[in-house]
Amino acid sequence: MDDPKSSHRSREATPFSPILNGEFPVEQLRDLLATLPDTATDAAEAVVTAFGSSIPVTVFHRHDLDWSALAGTESHADQTQLTALECAAGPLVPRAATVGNVAVVVDPAVPDDMVATHRTLLAQLCVWIDLTAQAHASTEEFAALDDEAEVMRTVAHQILSAQDLDQVLLNLTNQTLRMSESDICGVFLREGEELRMRSCAGHRVIDTARLRMKKGQGVAGLVFETGKVARIDSYLQDATISKDFMSLAEQEATRSALAAPLVVHGDLIGVLEVWRRRYSSFTDRDVRRLVALADLATIAIENGRLYDAQRATVEELDNTRISLERQLRLLNRSSTLQHSLIEIVLANSAVTSSVARTVGTELGCEVAIISATGEVEATFPRTFDTADLLDDVAGRNGVLPQRATKLVARDGRTIWAHPVIAAENQYGAVCLVGGNEDTEIMEVACGQAAMVCSLTQLQQRAASAARAEALDQLLWDLMEGTAEQRSAARSRTHQMGIRLRGFHRVVYGVLENTDNIAAQEGWTTSAADTLRRNVLNGARGCTTPAQLTLTSVRGNWIVALAPIKDRERARTLLDELNKIAAQCHPDLRITWGVSSARSDPAEYPAAFGEAKTAHAASRRLGTVSLYDELGIVRLLLGSSDNPDLQGFIKEVTEPLLQYDQQSDGSLLKTLRTFFDANCSQKDAAERLFVHPKTLAYRLELIRKLTNLDLSQHSDRMRADLALRLLQVTEAVSDIDGQSHPPSG
Template sequence: MSGFRIPGDEDDAVLAVLSLLAEEAPSSRLDTLLHRVRRSAPDPAELARVERAVQLAREVHAALDRRRQREAGFAALVDTARDLTFPYDLDTLLSVITRRVRLLLHFDMTYVALRGDDEDMVIHTSEGATTALNTGLRVESGSGLGHQALITGAPLWTADYLDDDSIKHTESLDRVVEAEGLHALMAVPLRCGDSAVGVLYGADRKVRHYTPDEIGLICSLADLAAVAIEKTGLLQQTQEQVAELELDGFRARSSLARLEQLAEAYGRIMSLLVAGADLTTVAKAAGDALDGTLQMRDPAGRVLAAGGEIPDLDEEAVARAVLATHARRGPVQADDHTWVAPVTAGTEDLGVVVLRPVAQLVGQDSSLLQTTAQAFAVHLLMQRSAAAAEGPVRDDLLDELLAVSSSAHPPHQTAQRARRLDVDLDQPHVLVVARPEGGEQGRAVVWASSYAYRMSGLKTVQGGCIVLLLPGTDASAAARAVVGELTPLLGHPVSVGAAGPDWGAASVARMHREALRCLDALTALDGVGCAASAQDLGFLGLLLSDDYDVDDFIDLAIGPVLAYDAERLTDLTRTLEAYFASGGSPTNAAEALHVHPNTVSRRLERITELLGTDWQKPGQALEVHLALRLLRTRAALRERGGSRAADEGR
């Protein structure tokens, strides 16, 4: 110290120590003073007094430093408490806590682990880390300092973690400690009341012995952090509950608005029904209400009314859904984009409604779909009532058309009567004769009246059989549709014969006779409960038909082979004849045709491609053979007729 002189006695030296202490001089100046006193060779007793004074001054210095550190810590603690009162989310709050603890206590690294659903803890946030191994690390129950701190409820620390055998080590924790180069480690439980939410960790990359003041300060910080974490959790829970309540309110308002829309839509649909609107108009209105395209189908799957086309409709999925919807008696999803609802009246199946909505049905939409289906059921029942009222008129007209003596009225009057019943006899029609095999006939007759009315056809009952004249060109399909609807309704088999198509009033009696012959043939062939037309009966149909359409039979049996020969000038037809003539022997057929057997084999393979793999089975083989005989006979007759005409010309 510049200009400093050592006093002459011990009191002067002690006063100098006190003077330096009052000036808050650094310890180095005390060391300089003591060194000079020792050089002046004072009395040993005096030197001891001066040394004691210097030691006491150093202790006062240390106490003052500790006091300043505590004051700084308390000030920082107050600042931290103020920071923790801000409305942070949990991740941000944990980041603030770890950063504050690291700065206040001069740790190299701090991190927080929170308790999970089980007994393990998960490290959520770290500060000062040099690797990414710690965040998200699961601390197994019972391992490390953290779990011991939770058990004891007090802070625990170690000067060198990896060398401390009193700690239960795990490979995952030791790997992180080693990767971060940590030695000293402290764990303080984050307690709020009687429960602990996690552990606050502080760590150093050197061996360090923590002081009581440092331990007390981090415990105070941990208590503040625990309260803040608890408060943040409650705040987040409250915010989530508020958000859920707001969402529930929005859903309730949306549901109420949707219910009002659905009630309005249902009222509009019922108004259309009461006003006598047709099914297509009702289907369009219902589709608009459900924001999609809607179809009404009968039990056979035919579309009775539609609000538009449904593209890419999976009919197999719809067929499966039809069974499920009648079993559940409510709407079901056919696929991700299509819904099906049953149209029923009591236990009677009247059909289904198929809906393709723009968006998924939610809330009460499925209820409106089912209500719409029931509205269709009401409409169909109203049609049935109208059909019952018109039934005698329709029966009389069809009875008149079936009479062998034809109509007692001129043809134009018959046509006018038919048009008044929405039947156009100038369009193609098919005739179906259905015979219920047991049970009461009343339900079948009621159904037939409704069905004929629905299909714009005519119905009557003759000889215990229901006779239907229906618009269409496919007698087989019409017969199957009648069986498909009537059999489930009656609960016992129904045999159906059909004929057609044909045009005009004069053709009805002929189709009736042919349909009856088909029905008799089914009975003779033990086909009770089946449906068939002359076309379905193969060569038997040729015999049963009034017009003996040989060309049509030949075309159905071997038409593809004839067309192939005509286009490519091949001999498949001759090969077939030779094959049948040789008793089904390709070798004998090859000899008759004067070709190699392999050639016959290749031709037979081509015939199989054209006629299908079943053409050699007995039933189809008989029809193919008969068609070949008819073809050959017709050609011979035409050739003989041409020769006779030539002779007469000469």
């Protein structure tokens, strides 16, 4: 601004007297041109004083696009007339002169010819005032540059002293906003092929702080595309920028904008942009300032990024150290606990209770090991009430968790549950409640306890599989082995706790349609084998009417030893086995054959043959499966070289012969006489010379001993044939005895 004191000194230095006769004070004005006023205002006032009141004049000065009065009679400038004067047009041309940014206008009362005579002098006055203004501006600019340098040093210190990138950007926007005399300032940083506003100050609309721009969009996008400074004097009317953000510019009342690129090593990393809401043009000085600030910003941003990267690296290393230390502690605790649990497995003692006690003692928590059926196998402490725990863990569906789970108990304590899985089968779950350790240690400990329980299950499973394989081999040795193999098998069964005492029947079955089912279901060979194993496991688990002593599957054959003597119980067993087959697959069909009851294991091969014969009858006749009930059919199904005559005869006659020998009875004679009398009880009683009731008693006794109902045609035919075959064999034996007398 102009100094009033300097203006006063200038007037004292040039004391001119006013022109009384109304003529131009040429000499005074020329003397005035030889002086050096301090400011343009001083020079203008000196000119007005030199003219005096007889020739009133006004001196105008233009700043940017607007004219203003420096000195004279007129206090307001007619912008239109002065603008026209610059183009040598308008009403002011006859009585004014203008050079550069200065115009001297003479009062309209002064004759135009007088003004025209001295127009050159007026122009010289304009040049003199304009040069004075430029000299003063240069002086001010030098002072301003010095001040600006000091300010830039301060700003640089504030910007560069910040280490955090966000703080750098905040300092940058605030200082740029102040130094550029703008209303809004924003810093865009590049993210791939897009600019994103990272820091903004002075905005009114929140969307301004969230701006994103691609190349060519808005002023920042223009800089992004060209890599050069962009200066916009009229934002809403400028044709060089896109229209993408015009509505936002209207909301912010933006009038002009200036943006500079942020470049590091030739790569654009962002844009620094300022906006003004007033009508004004950004000068070259403004551009230099913004470019200088952009250079500082580039250094500060790069430093901030390096600092952030370094800090992130340090934090990452520190977090890694903490994580490794935590993992080391966890590993040590886990290793100690695992060692204790493995010792439990190797000790082969009560695993579940030992695991619960070890884990509970080590971690200070309550432990429950639950079976797949929901039964509690072990707890620690023993007084641990698991009623609520089962509800919390199993939930409404009563299903144990199938993966590691963290729950909240009803009393607010934490429950860690881990399934016990072996060979893809879930055998239960391990649950830890409460505890004083970290979550990670509790999770690992729960998993280790479950793993030990799984190993135990696998161990038991392997032992069971080995035992089952050994029992399978024993069964086949008993059925098909040589005499030595059968003898060794009987010894091994005794060693393995298998009782072969008492009567047993051999059960022989054939899975008739497994191949068809596999083709229908699209099964692999493994799936078909699984079906056979399921049938085998179901048969082994059958306890009605009695549990099978030995059971084995070979291909589609299933063979078992059943400790059953009674026929009805044998039929009940077949019904249960058919139910098991239907449970394994509804379309599975198995045909069965059951031998007669044998008490001597040496007769098992013969019984196995009987079971096969009964099976053949079952396949041909449909319903008959018991060898005892085949009757004469077994003679037809037996081998043509060695029909089972003796077995057929003994089933009917041997019980009667034994009774007659022990009781001195005559049941066999009674049965023969009954058939000779055409099954007439009256005629048979007369032939035997006994009372009819006595005969009826004997026939009832025969039924009980042989299980033959003589009122049924099939049983009568079977008994009659057995008696006749007995007569034939006795006759043959008599003939053999005569032909081959005993030696000696």
